[in-house]
Amino acid sequence: MKDQNAPRCDTTVIHGDIVAEVRENMPPEEQLFNLAEFFKVFGDTTRIRILYTLFQSEMCVCDIAHLLDMSQSAISHQLRVLKNAKLVKFRKKGRVVYYSLDDDHVKAIFDQGYQHILES
Amino acid sequence: MKDQNAPRCDTTVIHGDIVAEVRENMPPEEQLFNLAEFFKVFGDTTRIRILYTLFQSEMCVCDIAHLLDMSQSAISHQLRVLKNAKLVKFRKKGRVVYYSLDDDHVKAIFDQGYQHILES
């Protein structure tokens, strides 16, 4: 996706000293990648809505689908994304699968995000 | 994108009482949408990397491009996204445009996100 041979700025770096120092202190690429992947999960209204329902109560797939007025399949697909991100866990009881939150940071992150929205 | 007439679950709601109560306490749709839009900004490695450079120092577009080994145009496009999200601000000095952070929550949000990654 990224062309490493693409032309950069026409000239040399403008502030070489700053660039060098900042580069020195950048976190590892893998960490930045993982962080982006993590936040990508929150970048979808359906998943945000699912998480907000689970803030209130453990719930089964069918209930979530009804509540959000979406198909069972769509919800199931998104629950898989949330599950892969370790944000929700589930327990089975007969045919019914109950999902619930599996993270303590989500609410805090949402609150911070909401603060930003309020202020901007 | 969403078909409101799509078939839902085959049967009626399973736990009608819970669904009704949770629906009652859901935040407004607009708020959930805005939250998703906000987190979408963090869901890209390039933007995450830009923000991490700006955690350290105010920097001009050309320097960021060199530092991240990407084209000036790509960085400029992404800076516009960050600007629209009210996450960065800028000041002009001659031809050079210096970008810097314009939000207090970002670092806290990133730290929470990083905590999640560490624990999972």
Added chain:
DNA sequence: TGAACACATGAACAGATATTCATATATTAA
């Protein structure tokens, strides 16, 4: 056992998005 049901999942498709490329704008300096 077989029908009904809750949920999962793969394929397909439509819409969104990130980068590139070409070019425009604005400022500086000769």
Added chain:
DNA sequence: TTAATATATGAATATCTGTTCATGTGTTCA
């Protein structure tokens, strides 16, 4: 003014993503 340079931006394109549709899996119950 003209050339050079820093940045911005519109269009095109390739890739990614979310939903639907069809179907598969596993459980319950008659």
